[in-house]
Amino acid sequence: MTKEYRPRTIAAHEGDTPAAWQGAVAPPIYETSLFTFPTFEAAQAAFRGAPGVYIYTRGWNPTARLAEQKIAALEGGEACKIFASGMAAVSSALLRFLRQGDHVVAVRSLYSVTYRFLKEFAPRFGIDHSFVDGRDLKEIAAAIRPTTRILYLESPTSLLFDLQDLAACAALARERGIVTIIDNSWATPIFQRPIQLGIDVVVHSASKYLSGHSDVVAGALIAGQKIVDEVVRHEHAILGGNIGPFEAWLLVRGLRTLPVRMNAHQAAAIEVARFLEAHRRVRKVHYPGLPSHPQHELGRRQMSGTSGLLSVELDANLDGVRAFTNALRLFAIGVSWGGYESLALPIAVTDVKPEERGYPVGLVRLYIGLEEPQALVEDLSQALQAW
Ligand SMILES: Cc1ncc(COP(=O)(O)O)c(C=O)c1O
Structure with a gap:
């Protein structure tokens, strides 16, 4: 019998050892770069991999280990490594499998x-890529070459919220010996567990929901033990994207409330999305939680919920977008998401080239925080009259 998934219990207790911490419920912060040994023999045993023994924090640290144990259990993966940022986790995951002459298929x-890693950075090392419409399995299959090593997914994507069929992508890639990597930052393991659907590697910007309070930049990579061991030995150790113990501690603190926060974000986002969808000055709402989302059914199949990040296409030109944004009172203007505070990000203020990526100028990303949904609706309602 498969074990029932209990994320709240995992978040609260997985890996915690209060008996070893004088009974403290909050773990100690092992704010140290190195660990010492009483004898030659003890040091030698550590270098030979004695379990539970630490050498240097740019490797393993007990505070970071606690976050890693919780995240691995939440994702249902064998192992996890946390990083100094989401991009450190993303680039380590990609570099683990890529060699000169290889090719990556990724969602556009x-x-x-x-995107820039693949378009600007990887070509320096002779690594090619194809961007595809991730909604179209045939297009994904057609982009695969004999040199394709990775199928890189992000489902839903974090601006237009398109989905990929994860089980189908995993099957397609596995048949061809291609590794699948997914960025699961939007759904989190509370709503989507890609490893259970056959995906090989999950990455996160843990700066978002996992930490949950906009006070830490962190990343996570979850996979089978062998892959994680290799990442630790190579990409993590050599490129050095190591998280500090205090940031790891903040991540543990945030993880404890992840399941309850995600449910609150979902409930509020649905309410806000429904309001926006019915508004005459909104052309379109991109949110997988709405029945009108073209992949709503796929979303219901592979996710158990939807989170708090969505986007709207305003019926507005650039001046209208400016007026709307400046009229917002509760929504702050800012990048990122996953904290307690609601945010708005007009695509027009970013360095993303809308025409290159196919985004309309009226596109505004909204992050629904933990305020009362009615307060957010009222704020949006007045801002939608600003032009
Ligand atoms: C979907 C997604 N993945 C990865 C990242 C990168 O994470 P970080 O900012 O923690 O490096 C971000 C950051 O905004 C993101 O939105």
Whole structure:
């Protein structure tokens, strides 16, 4: 019998050892770069991999280990490594499998910096890529070459919220010996567990929901033990994207409330999305939680819920978008998401080239925080009259 998934219990207790912490419920912050040994023999045993023994924090640290144990259990993966940022996790995951001459198939509306990794950075090392419409399995299959090593997914994508069929993508890639990597930052393991659907590697910007309070930049990579061991030995150790113990501690603190926060974000986002969808000055709402989302059914199949990030296409030109944004009172203007505070990000203020990526000028991303949904609706309602 498969074990029932209990994320709240995992978040609260997985990996915690209060008996070893004088009974404290909050873990100690092992704010140290190195660990010492009483004898030659003890040091030698540590270098030979004695379990539970630490050497240097740019490797393993007990505070970081606690976050890693919780995240691995939440995702249902064998192991997890946390990083100094989401991009450190993303680039380590990609570099783990890529060699000169390799090719990556990735969804076109990827997070902009991951997009730049493939478009600007990887070609320096002779690594090619094809961007595809992730909604179309045939297009994905057609882009695969004999040199394709990775199928890189982000479902939903974080601006237009398109989905990929994860089980189908995993099957397609596996048949061809291609590794699948997914950025699961939007749904989190509370609503989507890609490893259970056959995906090989999950990455996160833990700066978002996992930490949950907009006070830490962090990343996570979850996969089978062998892959994580290799990442730790190579990409993590050599490129050095190591998280500090205090940031790891903040991540643990945030993880404890992840399941309850996600449910609150979902409930509020649905209410806001319904309001926006019915508004005459909104052309379109991109949110997988709405029945009108073209992939709503796929979303219901592969996710158990929808989170708090969505986008709207305003019936407005650039001046209208400016007026709308400046009229907002509760929504702050800002990048990122996953904290307690609601945010608005007009695509027109970013360095993303809307025409290159196919985004309309009236596109505004909204992050629905933990305020009362009615307060957010009232704020949006008045801002929608600003032009
Ligand atoms: C979907 C997604 N993935 C990855 C990242 C990168 O994470 P970080 O900012 O923690 O490096 C971000 C950051 O905004 C993101 O939105």
